[in-house]
Amino acid sequence: xxxxxxxxxxxxxAAESPREGGYGYDVERVDPHAPGRIGPGAAGPRxxxxxxxxxxAFGLSFLLLAASAVLLYLxxxxxxxxxxxxxxxxxxxVPVAIVLGAxxxxxxxxxxxxxxxxxxxxxxxxxSVLLTLFFGGFFTAWISPEESSPTLDTFLGAVVQxxxxxxxxxxxxxxxxxxxxxxYIAGPLDGVVxxxxxxxxxxxxxxxxxxxxxxHQAQAAGEVAVFWQTFFLRGLLSPFAHVSFTALCGLGxxxxxxxxxxxxxxxxxxxxxxLGMVLHAIWNGSSFLLxxxxxAPLAGxxxxxxxxxxxxxxxxxxxxxxxxxxxxxxxxxxxxxxxxAGWFAPHEVEMLVSMRRRRRxxxxxxxxxxxxxxxxxxxxxxxVALGMERHSVLFAAPTARTRARERELLETITAQxxxxxxxxxxxxxx
Numbered sequence: 001x002x003x004x005x006x007x008x009x010x011x012x013x014a015a016e017s018p019r020e021g022g023y024g025y026d027v028e029r030v031d032p033h034a035p036g037r038i039g040p041g042a043a044g045p046r047x048x049x050x051x052x053x054x055x056x057a058f059g060l061s062f063l064l065l066a067a068s069a070v071l072l073y074l075x076x077x078x079x080x081x082x083x084x085x086x087x088x089x090x091x092x093x094v095p096v097a098i099v100l101g102a103x104x105x106x107x108x109x110x111x112x113x114x115x116x117x118x119x120x121x122x123x124x125x126x127x128s129v130l131l132t133l134f135f136g137g138f139f140t141a142w143i144s145p146e147e148s149s150p151t152l153d154t155f156l157g158a159v160v161q162x163x164x165x166x167x168x169x170x171x172x173x174x175x176x177x178x179x180x181x182x183x184y185i186a187g188p189l190d191g192v193v194x195x196x197x198x199x200x201x202x203x204x205x206x207x208x209x210x211x212x213x214x215x216h217q218a219q220a221a222g223e224v225a226v227f228w229q230t231f232f233l234r235g236l237l238s239p240f241a242h243v244s245f246t247a248l249c250g251l252g253x254x255x256x257x258x259x260x261x262x263x264x265x266x267x268x269x270x271x272x273x274x275l276g277m278v279l280h281a282i283w284n285g286s287s288f289l290l291x292x293x294x295x296a297p298l299a300g301x302x303x304x305x306x307x308x309x310x311x312x313x314x315x316x317x318x319x320x321x322x323x324x325x326x327x328x329x330x331x332x333x334x335x336x337x338x339x340x341a342g343w344f345a346p347h348e349v350e351m352l353v354s355m356r357r358r359r360r361x362x363x364x365x366x367x368x369x370x371x372x373x374x375x376x377x378x379x380x381x382x383x384v385a386l387g388m389e390r391h392s393v394l395f396a397a398p399t400a401r402t403r404a405r406e407r408e409l410l411e412t413i414t415a416q417x418x419x420x421x422x423x424x425x426x427x428x429x430x
Contacts, residue, residue: 057180061119062119062122064127065119065122065123065126065127068126068127068130069122069126071130072126072129072130072205076129076133076209077208077212080209080212080213080216084212084215085208087211087212087215088207088209088210088211088212088215089208091207091211091231091235092204092207092208092211092235094231094235094236094239095204095207095234095235095236096200096201098239098240099196099199099203099240099243100197100200102196102240102243103193103196103197103200106192106193106196106320106324107193108355109324109327109328109384110189110190110327110331110388111381111384112190112193112194113184116177116184116194117193117194117197119173119177120173120177120197120198120201121197121200121201122201123172123176123201124170124173124198124200124201124203124204124205125201125202125205126201126205127172127173128166128169128172128198128201128202129169129202129205129206131172132166135165136161136162136165139161139164139165140153140156140157140161143156143160143161144156155285158284158285158287158288159281159285159288160281162280162284163245163276163277163278163280163281163284164277166202166242166280167245167246167249167273167276167277167280168273170195170198170242170246170249171246171249171269171273171276173194173198174191174194174195174198174249174250174253175253178253178257178265185250185253185254185257186254186257186258186388186389186392187254187255187257187258187327187388187391187392188251188254188255188258188323189254189323190254190257191247191249191250191251191252191253191254191255191257192247192250192251192254192320192323193250194250195243195246195247195248195249195250196243196247196250198246199242199243199245199246199247200242200243202242202246203239203242203243206242207234207235210230210234211227211230211234211235214226214227214229214230214231215227229298233301237305240313241283244279244312244313244316245276245277245279245280245283246276247276247316248272248273248276249269249273250272251268251272251319252264252267252271252272252273253265253268253269253272255268256268256269257392258391258392258395259395260392260395260396282308283309286304286308290304327388328353330387330388330391331352331353331384331387331388332349332353334386334387334388334390335352335353335386335387337390338386338387343413344383352383352384352387358380361376361380362376362377362380364376365420365424368423368424369423372419372420372423372424375416375419375420375423376416376420378412378416379413379416379417379420382409382412382413382416383413385409386406386410389402389405393406
């Protein structure tokens with residue numbers, strides 16, 4: 001990436017060709033040296049931002065989650081026993097690693113703040129589990145008839161209570177992120193990423209409990225078949241089950257956030273939550289409805305899994321891939337608009353929309369030191385945020401806050417350009 005745009009050289013004519021040092025666009029440029037002309041800022045006093053308020057709120061949230069983690073360990077995991085809980089924890093790392101790998105692939109194109117990603121996973125693994133355990137008993141007692149049987153109680157707990165309470169508690173974490181600010185969930189893919197992290201955290205803790213219980217049964221029976229069967233079904237065949245359910249609510253809230261519509265927040269959020277509850281109920285209810293062959297007890301489940309769950313999962317994967325490609329098109333279109341206004345050269349736009357070229361740019365900057373690499377990374381992050389923010393603004397009227405956010409990102413881009421120029425330009429000219 002060049003740093004010549006960070007200087008205050010006289011403007012070039014709009015008809016300048018790429019070979020003569022121009023940008024190569026076929027339209028008139030508003031300001032070919034826009035980064036160098038950003039100026040000192042708007043006149044008059046600016047309202048001071050208070051980033052410490054957000055950090056204090058995040059800190060209190062994490063402290064509350066830490067206290068909840070202690071309670072969860074003392075009253076839920078510790079009764080399993082030290083050895084059993086260690087085995088269950090180790091086994092639960094396999095499915096959660098698969099989920100985190102998928103989330104990393106989704107999030108790396110338009111990365112979210114690490115603190116909010118950590119909060120989402122912690123909410124799923126700790127907060128939503130505790131709230132589910134707390135409200136689940138009350139809800140089961142409320143929906144159970146006065147004269148019930150153990151079979152009916154088990155059915156209501158699995159098919160009604162678990163989908164309703166678990167999905168509601170997981171989705172509460174998405175609402176918390178929306179309350180913190182739109183910069184966390186600003187589009188459909190953001191909603192899916194955070195929903196997947198919350199669901200992955202919830203499944204991680206739930207798997208510890210299930211694996212621990214099956215390990216106890218294996219010890220009592222004197223064979224390990226029960227444990228490995230549970231690990232195979234939950235850890236390998238269905239690591240994305242909870243992710244698929246909660247992602248529907250995240251998708252709906254992300255679409256509403258992109259369009260900045262309160263009606264869509266309610267309609268798509270409740271609609272996605274309800275559809276996730278239905279899929280969760282179908283998944284849990286299959287164990288009660290499928291015929292069981294004593295000679296091949298898993299045959300009926302495999303038929304159901306291949307005919308119902310696999311198509312649903314493939315459909316959701318297709319939606320996510322389309323959203324990922326859509327973000328790339330959005331970024332190219334919006335950054336090209338900024339390029340025509342003088343902020344980016346065509347080769348810079350190509351670099352910013354390509355993961356391979358981003359890595360190449362960071363490797364080039366790293367040859368000039370760690371500070372240069374950090375500057376390149378911050379420049380890329382700010383440019384990506386600028387393009388996605390601009391796309392979201394197009395769905396609503398610009399406000400003073402969105403204009404201030406745009407200027408903040410442009411100032412960051414300009415500052416990182418100048419820093420890169422100072423670190424990579426030769427001290428003595430040849």
